[in-house]
Amino acid sequence: MSPTPTETHCPYCSLQCGISVVAGGAPATLQPQPDFPTNRGGLCSKGWNAATLLDHPQRLLYPLVREVAGDRSSPLRRASWEEALDRVAGAIERSQQLYGSDSVGCFGGGGLTNEKAYAFGKFARVALRTSMIDYNGRFCMSSAATASNRAFGIDRGLPFPLADIAEAKAILLVGSNPAATMPPAMQWFDAGRAVGAQHIVVDPRRTATAQGSTAHLQPLPGTDLALANGLLHLAIRLDLIDHDYIASRTTGFEAVRAGVSSYWPDRVERITGIAVDDLYRTVRTLAGAESAMILTARGAEQHSTGTDTAQAYINLALALGLPGRPFSGYGTITGQGNGQGGREHGQKADQLPGYRKLNDPADRAHVAAVWGVDPETLPRAGLSAYEMIDRLGTDGGVRTLIVLASNIVVSAPDLNRVADRLAALDFLVVSDIFLSETAALADVVLPTAQWAEEQGTMTNLEGRVIRRIRALPPPEGVLDDLQVIKELADLLGRGEYFSADPAEVFDELRRASAGGIADYAGISYARIEAEHGVFWPCPSEDHPGTPRLFAESFPTPGGRARFLRVDHRDPAESPDPRFPYVLTTGRLMAQYQSGTQTRRVPNPAQAQVQPEVQLHPDLARRLDIGPADIVQLTSRRGKANFRAKITDEIRPDTIFVPFHWGGLSAANALTNAVLDPHSRMPAFKVCAVSAAKIGEP
Numbered sequence: 001m002s003p004t005p006t007e008t009h010c011p012y013c014s015l016q017c018g019i020s021v022v023a024g025g026a027p028a029t030l031q032p033q034p035d036f037p038t039n040r041g042g043l044c045s046k047g048w049n050a051a052t053l054l055d056h057p058q059r060l061l062y063p064l065v066r067e068v069a070g071d072r073s074s075p076l077r078r079a080s081w082e083e084a085l086d087r088v089a090g091a092i093e094r095s096q097q098l099y100g101s102d103s104v105g106c107f108g109g110g111g112l113t114n115e116k117a118y119a120f121g122k123f124a125r126v127a128l129r130t131s132m133i134d135y136n137g138r139f140c141m142s143s144a145a146t147a148s149n150r151a152f153g154i155d156r157g158l159p160f161p162l163a164d165i166a167e168a169k170a171i172l173l174v175g176s177n178p179a180a181t182m183p184p185a186m187q188w189f190d191a192g193r194a195v196g197a198q199h200i201v202v203d204p205r206r207t208a209t210a211q212g213s214t215a216h217l218q219p220l221p222g223t224d225l226a227l228a229n230g231l232l233h234l235a236i237r238l239d240l241i242d243h244d245y246i247a248s249r250t251t252g253f254e255a256v257r258a259g260v261s262s263y264w265p266d267r268v269e270r271i272t273g274i275a276v277d278d279l280y281r282t283v284r285t286l287a288g289a290e291s292a293m294i295l296t297a298r299g300a301e302q303h304s305t306g307t308d309t310a311q312a313y314i315n316l317a318l319a320l321g322l323p324g325r326p327f328s329g330y331g332t333i334t335g336q337g338n339g340q341g342g343r344e345h346g347q348k349a350d351q352l353p354g355y356r357k358l359n360d361p362a363d364r365a366h367v368a369a370v371w372g373v374d375p376e377t378l379p380r381a382g383l384s385a386y387e388m389i390d391r392l393g394t395d396g397g398v399r400t401l402i403v404l405a406s407n408i409v410v411s412a413p414d415l416n417r418v419a420d421r422l423a424a425l426d427f428l429v430v431s432d433i434f435l436s437e438t439a440a441l442a443d444v445v446l447p448t449a450q451w452a453e454e455q456g457t458m459t460n461l462e463g464r465v466i467r468r469i470r471a472l473p474p475p476e477g478v479l480d481d482l483q484v485i486k487e488l489a490d491l492l493g494r495g496e497y498f499s500a501d502p503a504e505v506f507d508e509l510r511r512a513s514a515g516g517i518a519d520y521a522g523i524s525y526a527r528i529e530a531e532h533g534v535f536w537p538c539p540s541e542d543h544p545g546t547p548r549l550f551a552e553s554f555p556t557p558g559g560r561a562r563f564l565r566v567d568h569r570d571p572a573e574s575p576d577p578r579f580p581y582v583l584t585t586g587r588l589m590a591q592y593q594s595g596t597q598t599r600r601v602p603n604p605a606q607a608q609v610q611p612e613v614q615l616h617p618d619l620a621r622r623l624d625i626g627p628a629d630i631v632q633l634t635s636r637r638g639k640a641n642f643r644a645k646i647t648d649e650i651r652p653d654t655i656f657v658p659f660h661w662g663g664l665s666a667a668n669a670l671t672n673a674v675l676d677p678h679s680r681m682p683a684f685k686v687c688a689v690s691a692a693k694i695g696e697p
């Protein structure tokens with residue numbers, strides 16, 4: 001009899017495609033679930049190859065510690081869990097005795113289950129009593145989250161199910177390339193276009209998504225805000241706005257009307273490079289459609305003006321009366337598998353579970369009561385991800401850092417600075433499934449369970465809470481992060497507050513989130529399995545969940561959405577004679593985030609995908625660069641080398657590199673760590689570089 005398949009989900013992106021894993025023999029195999037609502041039988045190459053991670057020969061199977069404790073130049077050697085965790089607990093106690101509670105920091109990941117994200121946040125506040133916790137989702141979509149909170153009073157990536165995309169008659173897609181990053185999602189876009197929907201893609205590159213769209217606008221990176229304000233200017237001038245909606249459902253429009261009055265089409269063309277005619281066509285398409293969506297992603301959001309840029313598109317959506325209308329609205333396409341849930345339940349510096357605020361007395365009291373602690377003992381909000389990294393090892397900074405599921409040596413901006421800061425730490429602990437670039441620097445490395453070996457929940461880009469179900473046990477000697485958190489809490493004398501059982505942790509999370517914005521109180525493991533996931537907010541077990549938000553009102557104090565005036569500012573770094581080109585970064589189809597997992601997949605097609613720099617033929621000619629030449633890019637912060645790919649799909653003044661690699665091809669050695677002032681998101685998407693050929697194929 002063949003083993004029964006286990007229905008779980010892909011380990012990677014926020015689409016969280018449904019996967020059936022057969023794990024009775026070795027190795028495990030997988031198939032897409034034909035009826036799971038986001039992928040309906042589709043998978044991308046990353047998902048198809050995910051089972052190869054489970055018994056990968058480079059898998060970490062036991063803890064590693066430094067041969068000489070305290071000497072990070074000595075080699076890593078195998079250790080027992082007892083020895084490894086004793087070293088970690090000892091380092092925590094030493095740091096906190098010498099430098100205080102905040103000298104221990106926690107850095108989480110957007111791939112952790114909700115249960116792990118919740119437990120890690122609680123571990124920081126209850127076991128360590130440190131304010132220093134944040135996660136790599138801060139690098140991912142915190143700007144759109146901040147803007148959505150400001151405007152709508154809630155942050156859920158898409159406020160409608162993915163399937164609504166197929167019904168929208170017009171879509172403006174800004175800085176997103178789902179055809180490469182989450183191909184199964186394209187079935188919804190394709191279905192819409194097949195019945196005449198107009199899709200306008202805004203991207204400096206003519207990506208696969210742009211090539212399949214009905215129109216493509218190709219702006220200079222860092223000018224998306226000016227584009228949105230220019231479109232709103234035109235919508236007002238052509239009287240295409242929804243006066244009734246603005247009057248009855250929003251506040252603050254008059255200030256925005258005044259703010260966009262100077263965004264005349266010719267000025268917007270000068271800033272963005274988008275022709276005036278295209279501006280008119282775009283706004284008429286959006287305003288003339290019976291239903292329309294405006295969707296942003298990292299291309300628009302990872303800027304020093306990221307929050308204001310997302311707000312500018314929200315302003316446009318509100319002026320056209322879209323949010324809450326059927327098959328319409330504003331949304332952001334999240335990136336990481338649990339980028340959404342990861343920030344809802346306490347991994348973020350300023351948040352408690354349920355999206356409660358750490359600095360709000362009532363929120364503190366609610367969560368403290370669930371945790372059985374005195375609210376006065378809970379720390380205040382701490383530093384954001386990059387700010388914490390930037391102060392590692394300094395007076396008042398973190399001295400001992402615990403990293404779960406994150407490879408900051410590849411994924412953070414200005415990597416040379418990051419490497420210096422990590423070297424200044426007294427102690428670094430990394431939990432991962434492989435010896436990532438960050439784990440290789442650690443004092444202690446902890447091997448952890450991975451996707452098909454764990455129980456828990458994830459929250460996808462739609463706000464749909466789904467089940468990750470264990471198909472096979474982790475290899476002998478490998479512990480789940482929940483077990484590690486519990487054992488460390490035991491060693492620190494706070495074990496009574498923690499459980500290693502995911503079901504118990506989820507039940508506690510439900511109570512902690514009850515009444516909050518991200519209310520999971522009515523969501524149970526059984527319901528998720530029976531209903532193909534449940535959309536939050538879901539305040540009680542007889543509540544159906546909330547696939548669509550804003551139909552009646554917005555969760556703001558007055559029930560109205562908020563316009564907010566925002567203005568274009570030049571990127572924090574612009575080209576100059578020394579660094580004459582705009583660099584932008586992004587993803588390739590075969591790779592995921594820092595590449596810790598996908599760079600190890602033993603699939604020839606994936607292995608062939610190498611770090612490449614995309615250059616326009618005009619620029620390549622000027623620099624005497626030919627196909628596959630080795631090109632060195634230099635910014636004010638560092639250098640990195642890539643193979644040239646010469647393509648007219650990119651603007652002649654812009655250079656693109658993927659960010660999946662570290663070492664000599666680390667895109668983030670070049671990027672600028674300037675932060676958006678509202679979301680504290682780094683400006684990954686624009687910096688100034690020079691380029692030179694340093695080798696031939």
Ligand code: SF4
Pocket residue numbers: 010011012013014015016017039042043044045046047048181182183184185
């Ligand atoms: Fe689906 Fe994303 Fe996994 Fe690809 S990476 S299979 S799109 S969840």
